[in-house]
Amino acid sequence: MNKQQNILIIGAGLCGSLLALRLGQLGYRVSVYEMRPDLRKVDISAGRSINLAFSDRGNKAMKLVGLEEKVKSLCIPMYGRMIHDEHGNTFQSNYSGREHEYINSISRGGLNALLLDEAEKHENVHIYFNRKCKSVDFEKTTALFEDNETKSQFIEDADVIIATDGAGSAMRKSYYLGKKFLFSFSQEYLTHGYKELTILPKENGDYKAFKNALHIWPRGSFMLIALPNLDGSFTVTLFLSYNEGEFNFNNLNTEEKVLEFFQKEFPDALAIMPNLIEDFFENPTAPLGTVKCSPWHYKGNTLLMGDAAHAIVPFYGQGMNASFEDVVVFDTILEKHKGDWETIFKEYEKTRKKDTDAIADLAIDNFHEMKDHVAHPIFQEKRKLEMALEKTFPNEYSSKYSLVTFNEDIGYREAMLRGRAQDKAILNLLNDKKIDLNDDLKIILNNVKKETEAILEDDRIAGLK
Ligand code: FAD
Numbered sequence: 340m341n342k343q344q345n346i347l348i349i350g351a352g353l354c355g356s357l358l359a360l361r362l363g364q365l366g367y368r369v370s371v372y373e374m375r376p377d378l379r380k381v382d383i384s385a386g387r388s389i390n391l392a393f394s395d396r397g398n399k400a401m402k403l404v405g406l407e408e409k410v411k412s413l414c415i416p417m418y419g420r421m422i423h424d425e426h427g428n429t430f431q432s433n434y435s436g437r438e439h440e441y442i443n444s445i446s447r448g449g450l451n452a453l454l455l456d457e458a459e460k461h462e463n464v465h466i467y468f469n470r471k472c473k474s475v476d477f478e479k480t481t482a483l484f485e486d487n488e489t490k491s492q493f494i495e496d497a498d499v500i501i502a503t504d505g506a507g508s509a510m511r512k513s514y515y516l517g518k519k520f521l522f523s524f525s526q527e528y529l530t531h532g533y534k535e536l537t538i539l540p541k542e543n544g545d546y547k548a549f550k551n552a553l554h555i556w557p558r559g560s561f562m563l564i565a566l567p568n569l570d571g572s573f574t575v576t577l578f579l580s581y582n583e584g585e586f587n588f589n590n591l592n593t594e595e596k597v598l599e600f601f602q603k604e605f606p607d608a609l610a611i612m613p614n615l616i617e618d619f620f621e622n623p624t625a626p627l628g629t630v631k632c633s634p635w636h637y638k639g640n641t642l643l644m645g646d647a648a649h650a651i652v653p654f655y656g657q658g659m660n661a662s663f664e665d666v667v668v669f670d671t672i673l674e675k676h677k678g679d680w681e682t683i684f685k686e687y688e689k690t691r692k693k694d695t696d697a698i699a700d701l702a703i704d705n706f707h708e709m710k711d712h713v714a715h716p717i718f719q720e721k722r723k724l725e726m727a728l729e730k731t732f733p734n735e736y737s738s739k740y741s742l743v744t745f746n747e748d749i750g751y752r753e754a755m756l757r758g759r760a761q762d763k764a765i766l767n768l769l770n771d772k773k774i775d776l777n778d779d780l781k782i783i784l785n786n787v788k789k790e791t792e793a794i795l796e797d798d799r800i801a802g803l804k
Contacts, residue, residue, distance in 0.1 A: 343368060344678070347482060347497035349472045350374075350504030353447070354645030354662035356454035356466075358503060360404050361666055363461030365673070370495065371464070372484055374471035374504075379452045389535065389574045390566045392417070392553065392656030393445040396747045400663035403670060406457060413450060414443035415567045421552035422713055427607040431552055432713070432722050435738070436729025440745045442553070442656060444566040472509040475500060477517065477637040482510075499680055500641045503662075506630055508647035520637065528628040529652060529706070531561070532588055533578050536618040538611050540571025547611040548573065555709060556605050560584055562710040563605050575608070578627075578710065588624050627652045629699050635688045639680030642687070644669070649695035654705035655743060657698050661751070665691060697752040701743060721765050724776060724783065731780050736787075756798065757791070764790035 346362055348355050351373035359371045375383055393414060401410045418441045419433035434441060458464045469487040476482070481496040502510035514522045538547050546567060548554060554565040554573070561580065565573040580587045586600045594616050601609040609615060630650040635643040645662035668691050669683075676682045712718045728736040737746055739758025746754060764787050768774040774783050 344498040345370065347372070347495055347500045349475075349482060349500065349502045349510060350508075350645075350647070351451075351455060351466055351468070352503060352505055352645070353451055353454070353659050354665060355501075355503035356451060356458055357400060357404065357663055357666050358501065358644065358669075359464050359466065360454055360458040360461070361670055363458055363464035364404065366463065369458075369461075369464045370497070371458070371466040372470040372472060372482070372495070373466065373468050374487065375468065377455075377468045378448055379455060382448075389448070390444050390446050390568055391450075391659050392442045392566065393450070394442045394656065394660055394744045396657070396744075397660035397663040399747045400667050403667055404457070406453065409453060410445070410450065413445050413453070413569070415445075415569065416441045416443055416551055417553045417566070418551055419553070420713065421549055421554045423554060423556045423605075423607055424714065425558070425604070429549075431549075432719070433726055435741050435745060436726040436731075437733050437741075437745075440741060442744060444553070444568070446568065447659075449569075472502075472504060475502065475510040475513040475641060477510070477513060477641040478519065480640040499639070502641070502643050502647045503645045505646045506628070506650035508643060510641060511630075511632060511643055511647055514632075514637065514643075520634075522632065522634070524630075524632040526628055526630050528626050530580050530583060531578050531706075532581055532624045532626050533576050533653075534588070534619065534624045535622050536575040536577060536612065537614060538565060538573040538575055538608070539614060544571045546571050546573070555713065556608060557710050557714045558604055559711050559714070561586075561604075563608060564709070565608075575612070578706075581624075591619075594620075629703065631696060631699060633688070633692065635692070636681075636684035639682075639684060642684050649692075649699060651695075651699045651702045652706060653702070654709055655698060655702040657702060657743065657751075661695055661698050664747070665695075694751040697750070697755040698743070701739075701751065701755050701758075717766065717769060720769060720776065721762070724765060724769075724774075727776075727780060728784055728787070732784055736784060756795065760791045760794040760798065761787065763794050 345368045348359055348369060348371040351371045355371055359369050362369045398407060401407045419431045421429055421431050423429050455466060459466060470484045471487060473483045473485055480500055481494050482500055483492060483494050485492050502508050515524055541547055550567050556563040561578060563575060563577050565575040567573050582589045591597050591600060597616060597619050601615060629652055635648045644665050646658060651658050669687050672683050672687045725738040739762055742754035742758045743751060768786055768790055774786055
């Protein structure tokens with residue numbers, strides 16, 4: 340019975356197209372409405388995170404829909420962070436001590452196009468482009484759309500509406516403005532924004548920097564990062580305050596100032612970015628924020644998913660991965676309560692929200708870690724130790740980064756609590772000189788475990804767990 344139900348999805352981005360594919364596979368009748376043109380026909384990606392870090396939680400979703408192998412061909416493995424200091428020295432800090440654990444750089448457009456192609460292979464899935472959702476009547480389960488070309492408006496109804504329309508979700512706005520139920524909503528901007536730039540390939544198509552790493556130029560209060568693309572280029576992102584510090588987005592308003600900034604802070608990057616000025620003044624500067632809200636659903640009628648429910652800052656490389664994991668979690672609950680949408684939505688939010696709240700907080704932590712801490716000796720010592728522990732005891736130790744990124748069998752919240760406790764334990768032990776990098780690793784492991792358990796116990800008593 341439920342398989343014949345009509346499901347309307349708003350937004351054919353990464354989450355919406357994956358959800359359409361999965362629901363299509365399960366036999367639901369799915370209509371997807373996307374406000375932008377079809378990205379397979381028109382280039383619309385400029386300046387908007389052209390590539391992304393794709394990791395195990397996202398890959399679990401690809402396995403669910405049978406796309407793991409196809410997605411692999413879009414991926415460039417990144418084994419660690421390549422740190423560039425002020426003097427142009429580089430050193431690599433791996434993401435994990437286990438060789439099979441690495442993250443990937445993937446093209447947003449390429450991945451989105453693949454998901455759209457696969458979703459459209461199902462005759463029960465229809466995708467309409469250039470249709471912008473203006474509002475949702477969550478009591479009647481209808482949505483108002485505007486055709487971008489003709490400007491005409493029309494209403495669509497469905498048995499269920501799921502909004503995957505990103506951080507600026509129209510349906511979330513309808514929840515908020517509707518004032519029909521208690522809807523909690525918060526949006527917190529960072530003082531920093533971002534701008535995308537490029538390192539083009541060499542004339543022979545080769546990469547101008549080491550291909551298999553995520554490059555970081557940490558400078559304390561700001562940073563530059565670069566991720567490789569399949570065509571030999573890198574997409575570079577500058578994260579910088581809008582108005583604080585000697586250099587900021589507001590005062591980088593002339594070519595001379597931009598060149599002075601890069602010459603002073605990122606000379607080795609500047610040397611391989613002859614197109615810097617053009618990119619800098621052509622590409623937009625965009626804000627970064629965290630959105631939390633609740634409830635995500637209205638009765639059994641409507642549901643928010645992906646960034647529409649939980650937009651996060653990009654510093655853990657988990658926004659897309661979390662949105663894909665949403666679909667995996669939703670799929671399990673869908674199977675359990677077939678057709679009872681209110682129970683499905685309730686259980687989905689109850690299961691999922693604690694984890695998306697956790698990754699939102701972890702992403703803010705990582706902002707500080709990437710722009711600042713990675714350059715500090717104590718942090719580097721801690722990472723070295725963690726690499727050694729993971730390598731020597733692959734089944735006994737996982738760092739916070741590994742728990743979040745590679746351990747898809749535990750939720751983000753559990754990864755956060757254990758990971759933070761471990762971080763604190765190692766730093767305590769290093770600061771108090773209770774462990775030394777030259778000690779026997781088994782002794783270090785036991786000390787770290789003991790200290791971690793003590794911290795977790797304190798957290799439990801304090802009500803954090
Ligand atoms: P979106 O991808 O934003 O898709 C929403 C879709 O809905 C879009 O196609 C949009 O056009 C459409 N839409 C919007 N409004 C309407 C409307 N009113 N009507 C109809 N359609 C509408 N995540 C990672 O996992 N790894 C990373 O490395 C990473 N890096 C990032 C870097 C930056 C700079 C940024 C900003 C984000 C990054 N993210 C990363 C996060 C990731 O981009 C998002 O979490 C992910 O795109 C969420 O997918 P989504 O489908 O929920 O939303």
